[in-house]
Amino acid sequence: MKSRDRLRIGAGAGTSDDRMVPALELAERGDIDYLVFECLAERTVSRENLARSKDAELGYSPSLHARLRMVLPTCIAKGIRIVSNMGAANPLGGARAARKEAADLGLGDVPVAVVLGDDVSSIVRHRPELKLIENGEPLESILAKMISANAYLGADVVGEALNTGAPIVLSGRVADPSLFLAPMLHEFGWSYDDLPKIAQGTAAGHLLECTASVTGGCFGWPSKKEVPDLARNGYPFADVKADGSIVIGKTPDTGGRLDVMTCTEQLIYEIHDPTAYITPDCALDITGIVLTQDSADRVRVEGARAQSRTETYKVNVGYADGYIGEGEVSYAGIDAVARAKWAAEIVKERLKLQGFVYDDFRVDLIGMSSLHDQVEIRPEPYEVRLRLAGRTRDRKAAHAIGFEVRAMHMHGPGGAGGACEPRVRDVLAVKSVLLPRNLVNSQVLVEGTL
Amino acid sequence: MSVRVYDLAHARAGDKGNTSNISVICYDAKHWDFLERELTPERVAEAFKHVAKGPVRRYPLRNLKAFNFVIENALGGGVTISLAQDIHGKSLSNVMLAIALPDPEARK
Numbered sequence: 401m402k403s404r405d406r407l408r409i410g411a412g413a414g415t416s417d418d419r420m421v422p423a424l425e426l427a428e429r430g431d432i433d434y435l436v437f438e439c440l441a442e443r444t445v446s447r448e449n450l451a452r453s454k455d456a457e458l459g460y461s462p463s464l465h466a467r468l469r470m471v472l473p474t475c476i477a478k479g480i481r482i483v484s485n486m487g488a489a490n491p492l493g494g495a496r497a498a499r500k501e502a503a504d505l506g507l508g509d510v511p512v513a514v515v516l517g518d519d520v521s522s523i524v525r526h527r528p529e530l531k532l533i534e535n536g537e538p539l540e541s542i543l544a545k546m547i548s549a550n551a552y553l554g555a556d557v558v559g560e561a562l563n564t565g566a567p568i569v570l571s572g573r574v575a576d577p578s579l580f581l582a583p584m585l586h587e588f589g590w591s592y593d594d595l596p597k598i599a600q601g602t603a604a605g606h607l608l609e610c611t612a613s614v615t616g617g618c619f620g621w622p623s624k625k626e627v628p629d630l631a632r633n634g635y636p637f638a639d640v641k642a643d644g645s646i647v648i649g650k651t652p653d654t655g656g657r658l659d660v661m662t663c664t665e666q667l668i669y670e671i672h673d674p675t676a677y678i679t680p681d682c683a684l685d686i687t688g689i690v691l692t693q694d695s696a697d698r699v700r701v702e703g704a705r706a707q708s709r710t711e712t713y714k715v716n717v718g719y720a721d722g723y724i725g726e727g728e729v730s731y732a733g734i735d736a737v738a739r740a741k742w743a744a745e746i747v748k749e750r751l752k753l754q755g756f757v758y759d760d761f762r763v764d765l766i767g768m769s770s771l772h773d774q775v776e777i778r779p780e781p782y783e784v785r786l787r788l789a790g791r792t793r794d795r796k797a798a799h800a801i802g803f804e805v806r807a808m809h810m811h812g813p814g815g816a817g818g819a820c821e822p823r824v825r826d827v828l829a830v831k832s833v834l835l836p837r838n839l840v841n842s843q844v845l846v847e848g849t850l
Numbered sequence: 851m852s853v854r855v856y857d858l859a860h861a862r863a864g865d866k867g868n869t870s871n872i873s874v875i876c877y878d879a880k881h882w883d884f885l886e887r888e889l890t891p892e893r894v895a896e897a898f899k900h901v902a903k904g905p906v907r908r909y910p911l912r913n914l915k916a917f918n919f920v921i922e923n924a925l926g927g928g929v930t931i932s933l934a935q936d937i938h939g940k941s942l943s944n945v946m947l948a949i950a951l952p953d954p955e956a957r958k
Contacts, residue, residue, distance in 0.1 A: 670864030
């Protein structure tokens with residue numbers, strides 16, 4: 401196997417909209433070997449599938465261009481390999497786009513290893529009996545509206561892609577921690593039977609997958625949980641040794657904080673049952689993990705355990721489910737809340753008079769009850785923003801909400817101001833099924849010459 | 851006299867489908883037993899009843915001086931179809947932090 405006995409894996413993105421500059425700082429000053437961009441939220445692949453259906457070259461993450469343009473010169477010069485799921489619904493198209501960015505930057509012919517096989521839509525289409533995890537109904541119930549079906553692939557196939565030697569690896573749907581575990585499998589030759597190491601690597605991946613969440617992002621609280629220089633917060637990396645030891649650190653000379661408190665919040669984040677956080681690589685048990693501050697901005701991770709990976713892949717099925725329409729308008733001063741409530745009733749009545757129906761409808765008084773409800777017990781603010789939103793199969797009904805809210809300027813209670821344009825968006829709903837591993841044919845292709 | 855969760859612990863909320871996942875992490879490990887006794891799933895369900903149907907499950911994480919609360923039917927049907935402004939329920943950690951617990955001795 402490889403001779404390397406340690407490596408440093410950096411986190412360059414934790415969502416498609418993540419900040420970009422900290423990734424460049426990490427590449428320039430973080431002394432990293434790998435830079436991982438995790439850019440797929442639950443419904444991103446569905447959205448990109450729609451983009452691809454309009455233009456066959458599209459369907460990868462639109463942020464791919466800007467991210468690669470920024471970091472590629474540094475990464476190629478320093479030999480930092482890039483791993484990312486920015487391939488989204490079209491990893492091959494993403495690879496071609498990446499290669500073009502490299503060529504345009506004067507970096508020559510940069511090969512890209514592509515992970516394929518996560519798109520299982522043609523497989524599940526023939527298995528309408530598969531049970532939806534969320535409600536137990538058969539897949540058949542949403543099959544006619546299905547836009548995409550993607551299995552969460554694991555670190556194994558991404559590791560195979562790294563074995564090709566390509567400087568860039570692009571995938572579609574891969575579980576977030578698996579993107580980080582893959583370089584460890586590749587460099588250290590870890591086997592899936594070596595559960596303590598798979599567990600440690602998965603825990604490290606989970607700690608890194610939300611970038612700034614371990615370096616002071618989504619954490620600070622005035623005078624309670626101070627975060628120094630948050631405006632310049634840096635991105636994290638993991639120092640991993642072949643024996644499975646892990647230390648989390650962050651780019652030198654950046655803001656933010658990385659300590660046991662920030663790491664604990666991220667470790668538990670979205671983990672549900674902490675004895676069995678199921679990824680495609682293992683069922684991680686974090687209950688034995690001990691975090692210790694090694695030195696400033698460095699936290700050691702020990703004691704992760706795991707059970708073997710399950711026999712199935714989780715598959716996200718995206719489907720079109722109508723439209724959400726919304727509108728907003730503001731009231732301030734004397735009786736602001738009473739006028740907002742009156743406006744809400746008028747809009748609802750006008751929608752009803754036009755015969756529009758909604759599967760779900762909601763009235764928010766922003767400033768009082770839009771996040772935690774219970775309008776009846778909240779103190780009245782000086783000014784309030786009224787928001788109405790509804791979900792419906794009828795695009796016209798969706799648009800009418802924002803239209804009628806905007807009309808409060810001229811046709812509602814006195815003193816309405818600042819209505820927004822009517823907003824309508826397609827609902828891309830997601831449900832999931834489990835698919836036996838042997839039905840999924842993951843594979844690696846290389847675009848370009850190695 | 852009462853003490854808020856906020857006084858003893860920090861918290862972060864995340865999501866998965868229609869389920870909210872909220873961590874509660876003690877500033878000081880010595881408060882873990884108190885929270886284990888007082889911050890019961892029943893009390894949390896009561897505090898969230900206006901936003902979540904439940905059920906609520908609590909997972910102890912003594913090594914991390916923490917708990918993980920998993921609250922079902924909490925996100926307006928799920929992130930992808932919810933009409934809420936905060937579709938991920940990221941702000942729900944503040945419902946947890948505001949829970950008042952009946953023990954003035956807890957802070958000692």
